[in-house]
Amino acid sequence: MTPLVEAVGVTKRYGETVALDRAGIRVMTGQTHALVGRNGAGKSTLVSILTGLQAPDEGEVRFGGEPAPRLADRNAWRQRVACVYQKSTIIPELTVAENLYLHRHDLNRFGLIRWGLLRRKAAELLATWSVDVDVRLPAGELDVEQRQFVEIARALSFGARFIILDEPTAQLDAAAIARLFARIRTLQEQGVTFLFISHHLQETYEICDTVTVFRDARHILTTTVADLPHAELVAAMAGEAAGLAETSSRTAVPSGGGVVLGVRGLTYGDAYREIDFQIRDGEIVGLAGAAGSGRTELAETVAGLRAADAGTIEVAGRVPRPGSVPDALAAGVGFVPRDRHHQGFVPMMSIADNATMTVPDQLGEAGLISGRRRDRLARNLIANLAIKTPGPGLPVMGLSGGNQQKVVMARALASDPRLLVLITPTAGVDVKSKEFLLGKVEETAAKGTGVLIASDELDDLRLCDRLLVMFQGRVVAEMAAGWHDHDVVAAMEGVRLDA
Amino acid sequence: GSGAGGGTAASGGGKPVVGVDYPRSDTDFWNSFIKYVPQFGAENGLELKTSNSQNDISKLTANVQSLISQGVKGVVLAPQDTAAVAPTLQQLNTKKIPVVMVDTRPEQGDAYMVVRADNRAYGEKACKFLGEKLSGKGKVVMLQGDLASINGRDRTEAFNTCMKASYPGITVFGEATNWDGAVASQKFQTQLTANPDIKGVYMQSSFALSGTLQVLQQRGLLVPPDDPKHVFVISNDGIPQELKEIAAGNIDATVSQPADQYAKYALHYTKAAIDGKTFKPGPTDHDSTIIQVRPGLLEDQLSAPLVTADGATYAGVASVKPGDSSLWGNNLGG
């Protein structure tokens, strides 16, 4: 049987980085094929080659046994494959409706675009995904999750028989993921083929039948999902015999420690109201909540990105000026922002510059910067966080998504913070790295740093000593370690619990 | 230009090397000048090094440096900024390199000779011509050059002064045009809309020529002088096209700047300077007068003839007909 799509012996280099090294994949018709691998394994590179955005340096791509079309023939590619790329392909200036139907506008008999029809179709399409936005809004005004849905809805609306999804779930909350999976199952029944990339391995087990593992730019194995237990899958990805280490059970935080964060009566517009809580030295506190619950805004307020309308924040005994990141930084706050592309790093600057951006004073006297000192500091951070790079001088834009996230983490840790504020810190990070990053967080906490993690990923929250669940701008529940998943999910969705 | 080649041949038994910096190459007038210079250079037995300062005084300064490096024995300059040239003059003076200036007179500093026509006289001649033609009343538009240009300002001031003194019944609308034909046409059109009874136009340079004619034509005002709707137009420069238009009766007059004479006498005086000759104020052999502007600065004021269709005399200003063979605009072929 000829595979629906096949890549053979594909090599792709970026300068010295070998992103793909004689790698390949065979996707059979009707499969839902998972592609897994650690950050930088070359998955997205393969996607760009399979969708005709880039030509491989060596090797070839075949669709149904035929050689792939020329790169310039975009229409031929689009008939063969639809894709949700890892990098956003939303055009912020254009309306949501137009983004959905970009370059497939309906024309009237004069060859002019029928905006009204287009808008109606767009509204209907989004309604099927229960995304409630006005399609006339510029797409740039959507939040990350809505934008992700626009991408997904677009890719799935082509009627293509082969659809690639590169980490579609990284920006979605549980309910949204459920909606996506329901839709994928419907399409599976119609015989649509999927290539699915995700760092949430349980998702692979949930909807995929076949799995291909890439490691270090090479193809490692392809097998049916059922034949590959979780631990072996991780081992194949990581190249080690050992699977995931058991999460160390945290020792209880000594109750005598000082208060590192005190939040009193904090209110910010419609986002959240009258929030009170404290974090003690060495304590890890989770801030759970669905999209729009106000958790992100709250965390950003603590980090100094926003100024609250009312209430106070006290960090290690100091009250930083509201809305001032430098002040918060000086008070000892380290910060991992929500969207790394937006606020996390400067793509053209080197890893060293990005990682040390928060600590210019440590790099030299009198406003000068010693390149050697900076690189030494950066090498430490790179080693510390196991960032996969040839050296500290590489621009961050040359890193894979997960490694970029580690740079953002490095930036937060560089200042030896008293309080670490993390917003969805492991978005797009592979399992090993995730374990690793969270391990680092614990390590940091063990040295007495307080940690606030705002996330809706239960995996991120598992190491918390305490969990605050937010719903519609209020803290609706507080849970001690050892909570049950379903309680948290219920609380996040606003179901009243009589605890 | 002189072409490339051994710039080191400054000294020795060859011809004396003279540097000429052209002020710009984007107007008809200066292009004629540029055309004449090699011809008169050869006539005077000079080897020329040329450069072009493109209407930028700091380029002129740099160019003069280059000319000095190439060992010139005399320099011809035509700075369009008469104040900023002072340091350059000073430097040339200390190096004992004589300078002949064309078209403009330096505000400070010495030069061996200034060869120019009197720009104030241009404005005055234009004023008298229009004043007589309009019998001392009506509205006229003056399409000025650039406010930053000394020559333009001289023409403007002289025109205004003369109008106030001799023809108080005439209203003058002055419009700055940056020496730009499109701007001139636009402003003229606007003024004509606001004041349809405008009867005269003074263009301070030929750049505005065809645009002005087009506006008149569009409004049906391009009619012979005996028609009461006629608008009297006097231009400035004396390029061939102006002479042609005068002969055709489309415009009425122009003041002919002596581009050929500029080139001829600039190089003549440079040669004289190298030969160690000196001059005194007084009339010359070529129908002009040398005046002493201030100690150390002599100026040969070449005559700039008024050209009119009939060659008559206007308020004491004699004029020549457009076909006159003494006009540089009629001698461009060679």
Next chain:
Amino acid sequence: MPERTLTPATENAAPERERPRIRLARLRDFALIPAIIAIAVVGQIVNPIFLQGDNLINILQTMSEISLLVLAQTIVLVAGKMDLSLESTFGLAPGVAAWLTVTAGSGAGLGLLPGAWSIPITLAAGALVGVVNALLIVRFGLNGFIVTLGMLIVLRGLLTGISGGQTFFNLPASMLYLGSALWLGVPASIWLCLLLFAAGIVLLGFTKYGRALYAIGGNVDAAKAAGIRTDRVLWTALVGASVLAALGGLLMSGHLASVAAAQGDGAIFTVFAAAVIGGVGLNGGKGTMFGAFTGILLLYMIQNVLTLAGVPAQWIQALNGGIIIVALMLSRLTGGKVQE
């Protein structure tokens, strides 16, 4: 946030609340209309001539030639590029036509071809410039700003070279026609300008090609992913813009019955000012043709009012610039967004 000031103070239900924002987005096209009305009122007060048909036609005619440059630049800007060389194409294209067709006796012409060739030559010269630009920018991936800056200088230099710095006169009749004819009593160049802008509005707002320009300007990778042949679209945009500039130059030459070596010199400042005041973004993907039109209209109205007001020559420029900045601030207030 301007939204707050525009939204009625009462709290609306959530779906209702988005309305004003959308209405506002459409309004952004009309951001300059208040400024235009203000200038018109001031103009009328300053000089009652201002609103007379004659003067309005005068304004439109004087802007018609440059406005084609604005139109061309808007297309290029929307696609995320810039073309500074348009101002030189504006002079060079008709200059080449004049050079080849004007009889050798008068001025610098060669008189190689009959006058009827002048319009095709003008447009072809424009297209050729566009091809060179596109080759360097699209094919070789050079930076558009600096390529076209270089081209601006080269093309201006070429015009100076072929003309010897002189002005071409005695143009063939076909070159004069468009710039000087009257259609229904109104200059042909005004009709052409309005027609082309109308076509531009349709092109950018209602055709696949136009939307492809926005997509490319907004995010070229996304446009590629959506199946747009970005290179081909950019080629046509750059070549088309140069042809439009050549056409504008043709109108100007016809209007002035001559081609000066400096034709178009410095116009690019006005062109950018018009486009950007009119709401066209410099980073691509933003702005409309209608906005660009209001931008250039506003600038020429200001010029006209200042001339009619008889402002002393040395202060005209300062006032002109001051008014542009104020118009910009006004459009910021109306548009409501921090600009880029």
Next chain:
Amino acid sequence: MPERTLTPATENAAPERERPRIRLARLRDFALIPAIIAIAVVGQIVNPIFLQGDNLINILQTMSEISLLVLAQTIVLVAGKMDLSLESTFGLAPGVAAWLTVTAGSGAGLGLLPGAWSIPITLAAGALVGVVNALLIVRFGLNGFIVTLGMLIVLRGLLTGISGGQTFFNLPASMLYLGSALWLGVPASIWLCLLLFAAGIVLLGFTKYGRALYAIGGNVDAAKAAGIRTDRVLWTALVGASVLAALGGLLMSGHLASVAAAQGDGAIFTVFAAAVIGGVGLNGGKGTMFGAFTGILLLYMIQNVLTLAGVPAQWIQALNGGIIIVALMLSRLTGGKVQE
């Protein structure tokens, strides 16, 4: 890809492998050196004067004044903004000083203040312009390109206004000093230019402040989230750039012993060309001070060679532009990256 040709064929250990890439990144700074050498060789062949000390000093002196504008623009560009008004500040700042200090008799001066005030006034005028720019751009969030385009026109207009279009001369001695003095036999303006560029290299490459500029130009939100006071940095960059422009204007005025109403007019084209050829990106966060210096040096060397070669005036401009485009293509080949 140039990397391959530079990497030794042998496989090195991982820590060693980063070397070539970094060496290459540094090499990009020197992208123009081959072009500069080529021009020097051509110059020497064309005219043996070229490499004489006298002529080299001439080149450096001529570029010294404008080069301060390049320096200023580079700072602004790295921070992701643009300042077109620098060319007008270059004229206006010394113009204001001359206006206030030159005795009323000569030209347009008011003679209100003694000559010793002229330098402080020049710098203060520059700073004031910078403050207005920063206010409009940083504080009110207006688009920098169009604000400074407006300011370019306003400031030029102001200079025309106060001078009545005339040139100020008889400047006080203190204004003349920097532009005309010799230090160790070399014009002071050359020393100043080299010193300031050296300072600029240190500032951008080796200071906190410089890194902040790059960060802001590269991603302003990330810079903010990393605790950089972006507004404050942008304020100082814009004000500093204007002060540098004023200083450049002061040198020019001293050199020419006068302030013309057109001083600096059109210089912004050269400034952008120099910066961009020198590798400074127009979208922020890219380029080095050394690169910008090589850019302006190359441009002035080209000018000088063309003058020495005695190229006919009407072709100088075309050649000049052509060489710029070629230099750009060369730097593309050396730099190896598609530009923006």
